[in-house]
Amino acid sequence: MDAFNINRRRFLHGASASLALSTFGLPGLDFVNPPKPYRVALIGTGWYGKSDLFRLLQVAPAEVAALSDPDQNILQAAARLVSGRQKSGKTPRLYTDHRKLLAENKLDIVIIGSPDHWHALQTIDALKAGSHVYVQKPTSVDVMEGEAMVAAARKYNRVVQVGTQRKSTPHLIDAKKNIVDAGLLGKVSHVEMCCYFHMRANGNPPVEPVPAFFDYDMWTGPAPLRPYDGLPHIRWWRTFMEYGNGIMGDMCVHMFDTVRWMMGLGWPKRISSTGGIYVQKDGKSNIADTQSAVFEYDGLNCVWQHRSWGTPANPEYPWSFTLFGEKGTLTGSTMQYDFIPMDKAGQKIHKDVVYEKEKYPEDLKEEKIELNAAPATRLHMLDFLAAIGQGSRPVADIEEGHISTASCILANLSMQTGRPLVYDPQKRIIVDDSEATGLLQRPYRQPWEHPLPDRV
Numbered sequence: 455m456d457a458f459n460i461n462r463r464r465f466l467h468g469a470s471a472s473l474a475l476s477t478f479g480l481p482g483l484d485f486v487n488p489p490k491p492y493r494v495a496l497i498g499t500g501w502y503g504k505s506d507l508f509r510l511l512q513v514a515p516a517e518v519a520a521l522s523d524p525d526q527n528i529l530q531a532a533a534r535l536v537s538g539r540q541k542s543g544k545t546p547r548l549y550t551d552h553r554k555l556l557a558e559n560k561l562d563i564v565i566i567g568s569p570d571h572w573h574a575l576q577t578i579d580a581l582k583a584g585s586h587v588y589v590q591k592p593t594s595v596d597v598m599e600g601e602a603m604v605a606a607a608r609k610y611n612r613v614v615q616v617g618t619q620r621k622s623t624p625h626l627i628d629a630k631k632n633i634v635d636a637g638l639l640g641k642v643s644h645v646e647m648c649c650y651f652h653m654r655a656n657g658n659p660p661v662e663p664v665p666a667f668f669d670y671d672m673w674t675g676p677a678p679l680r681p682y683d684g685l686p687h688i689r690w691w692r693t694f695m696e697y698g699n700g701i702m703g704d705m706c707v708h709m710f711d712t713v714r715w716m717m718g719l720g721w722p723k724r725i726s727s728t729g730g731i732y733v734q735k736d737g738k739s740n741i742a743d744t745q746s747a748v749f750e751y752d753g754l755n756c757v758w759q760h761r762s763w764g765t766p767a768n769p770e771y772p773w774s775f776t777l778f779g780e781k782g783t784l785t786g787s788t789m790q791y792d793f794i795p796m797d798k799a800g801q802k803i804h805k806d807v808v809y810e811k812e813k814y815p816e817d818l819k820e821e822k823i824e825l826n827a828a829p830a831t832r833l834h835m836l837d838f839l840a841a842i843g844q845g846s847r848p849v850a851d852i853e854e855g856h857i858s859t860a861s862c863i864l865a866n867l868s869m870q871t872g873r874p875l876v877y878d879p880q881k882r883i884i885v886d887d888s889e890a891t892g893l894l895q896r897p898y899r900q901p902w903e904h905p906l907p908d909r910v
Contacts, residue, residue, distance in 0.1 A: 491517040491541075492562040495585075497552045497576050499523040499532035500687050501822050502590060503567020506617065509831040510565065510588075511539055512814060514839055520559045522549040524669035525687070539816075550669050552576050556583040563842075566590060569691050570698040571677040574599035577852075578905050581610045586842050588835070590617040592707045592859040593852065595677075595698060598895040598906060600856035600863075601882055605907035607852045615838035615848040616855030620712040620788070622833035624808040629784060629791045630716045633803065638793060639779025642717060645756040647709040649701060649773045650766035655693040656737030659683040676902035683738070693739040700741030701760045702727075703862050709775045710749065711850075711858035712786070713756055716777070721857055722749040722756070726874035727865040733763045747865035758865070788826055867893050882907070 494516045496507045500523070510516055518536045523529040529548055537545045549555040556564075556579055564580035566573060566589040574594045580587050587607075593616055594600040607614045620626055633639060661681045664670045670682055678696045691697045692704060713719065729745030743763060749756040766772035774787040782795040793803040807826045811818060817828050834850065841848035860877070867890055868875045876885040884890035898904045 491515040493517055493519045493560065494563045494565065495520040495522070495546075495555055495559060495561050496532070496536075496565045496567060497522045497555065497580075498566060498568030498572070498590075499525075499528050500567060502617075503565065504532055504535065505820070505823060505828075506565050506567055506588060506590070506831060506835075507536070508539060508816075508820065509828060510563075510835045512816075513832050513835050516540070516563070517542060517544070518546045519561060520547040520549060520555045522552045522555045524550050524672040525685070526550070526667040528687070550672060553579060556580060556585075561585045563588065569673075569687070570703065571595050571696070572675055574603055574905055575676060575902070577603050577614065578606045578910055581606045581612050581614070582910075584610070584612070586613045586838075588615045588617065588838055589852075589855075591711075591855060592699065592703045592862065593855045594859055595703075595863070596894060596896040597860045597863055597877070598882070598904070600860050601879075601907040602905035602910050604853050604856050606905070606910040609910060613838065613841045613848055614852035614855075615834065615841070616850040616852060617831075617834070618708060618711040618850045618855055618858065619827065619830040619834040620708055621715050621849045622837060623788065623827075623830040624833070625791055625805040626712065626716075626786055628805055629786055629793070633784050633791075633793050634716050634777070638782055638795070639777055639784055640781030642777050642779045643754055644778040645713050645717075645754065645775065646778070647706065647713065647756065647758045647775045648767065648771075649705040649709070649760040650762075650764070651705070651773060652762055653689075653692075653705075654701065654734060654739055654741060654743055654762035655689045656734055656739045658737055674899070676898040676904070678899060693741055695740050698741075699863055699866050700745075701762065702742070702745055702747065702758070702866055703859070705760065705773060706747070706758045706865070707858050707862045709773070710756065710758065710861060711854070713775050713777070714854070714858060715849075719751060719754075719756075721877065721879055722751060722861055724750040724874050724876050725861060725864045725868055726750075727758075727869040729869050742869070745865075745869065747862075747868070749861055749865070 496503050499521050518540050521529060521532055533545050533548055537543055564585040564587050566576050568576060570592055573589055577587050577589050593603055661683050664682045680696060727747035729742045731742060732744040734743045744761050747758040771785055771787050774785055776785040782793055784793050790806045808829050809825060810829045817823055817825060837849045864875050864877055871890050875890055878885050895904060
């Protein structure tokens with residue numbers, strides 16, 4: 455696609471536009487308006503897929519050409535919403551198989567909001583079809599999937615933005631610039647990250663017939679085919695390792711990615727983790743309700759802790775990160791940040807999340823919207839579009855998303871094997887551990903074929 459830019463009026467619409475310009479280095483507002491709206495498709499029309507799509511529609515001229523979902527009810531409902539939101543009023547073409555969608559539509563952008571076990575295959579298929587991709591985190595369910603996604607993005611020369619939008623969260627951008635980069639923390643030698651949300655779905659629903667409106671085989675795709683015990687979406691699938699990587703893969707990836715971005719960190723030198731199901735033993739859920747992990751760097755440990763039971767260590771920051779520096783401490787979350795200097799005479803700094811309810815009143819009518827995340831996702835979309843137009847890497851490029859995702863997956867593998875792991879990203883092996891190396895690639899259900907970096 456030719457270089458393009460964003461409509462000036464729409465770009466100025468959000469209060470965070472100036473942040474985008476200064477933080478992402480976008481070249482002012484000298485953008486060339488696109489000759490026609492960008493053709494967009496959404497794969498996975500559930501809650502967050504639609505949310506990402508609607509944020510794009512708010513900041514760029516776009517025509518939603520197609521939607522795909524194996525649930526006909528969700529698909530039809532999404533089509534009605536999209537028709538009402540896009541300027542043309544047109545209803546997108548509807549599919550239950552993303553492969554047919556990609557084959558029948560020439561698209562500029564594909565947004566992927568499907569469950570984690572589909573991210574890799576759908577991203578790679580979209581890249582092969584010539585589209586740029588916005589894919590939700592985590593990037594993959596195993597390490598080799600992520601390596602293949604990076605290889606495909608580079609091979610087909612397309613932009614892939616990962617939905618780790620903390621990097622585009624206005625108050626966290628401010629914290630990076632005015633606290634971390636400004637040197638107020640001094641040397642940081644310890645980081646703590648946590649999630650204490652009671653978010654682990656559980657229970658023992660009975661096995662039942664698959665409803666006619668739901669293609670369960672297609673929804674399952676390359677994952678193991680569990681006995682059907684009710685619609686897996688929205689939250690039920692997240693409680694099974696068959697489809698993801700538990701709370702570690704769902705929530706740690708956000709905070710660890712934010713810490714790496716703030717501090718300029720790459721791959722950890724070594725990863726170790728312990729945990730399991732310690733408290734919530736009833737029910738079918740097989741993800742850990744309690745887990746600790748350490749991501750080691752030279753002179754720095756980044757420590758993660760989650761519990762889906764009990765109370766948070768700090769009720770003000772139940773899902774957060776804390777950077778401990780020699781000159782002060784920075785704690786941040788999706789809602790706020792606080793800097794506390796070591797010097798009692800120093801100034802404490804507090805910033806809250808930015809809302810844009812007045813500028814985007816339609817947000818208030820959107821079902822299940824995360825109002826605190828909407829401004830960040832809009833900025834994330836602007837950065838994505840600017841990278842496409844400039845032929846550059848976005849702030850949450852697939853390689854960065856892969857490092858954060860794979861590190862969390864490796865933490866789970868460490869918990870599974872009971873030993874620390876050292877990953878070599880050049881050789882794509884666990885150093886001196888053939889057993890753990892064999893776990894870097896999950897088996898796929900036939901006839902689906904696992905993507906590999908040298909075969910994309």
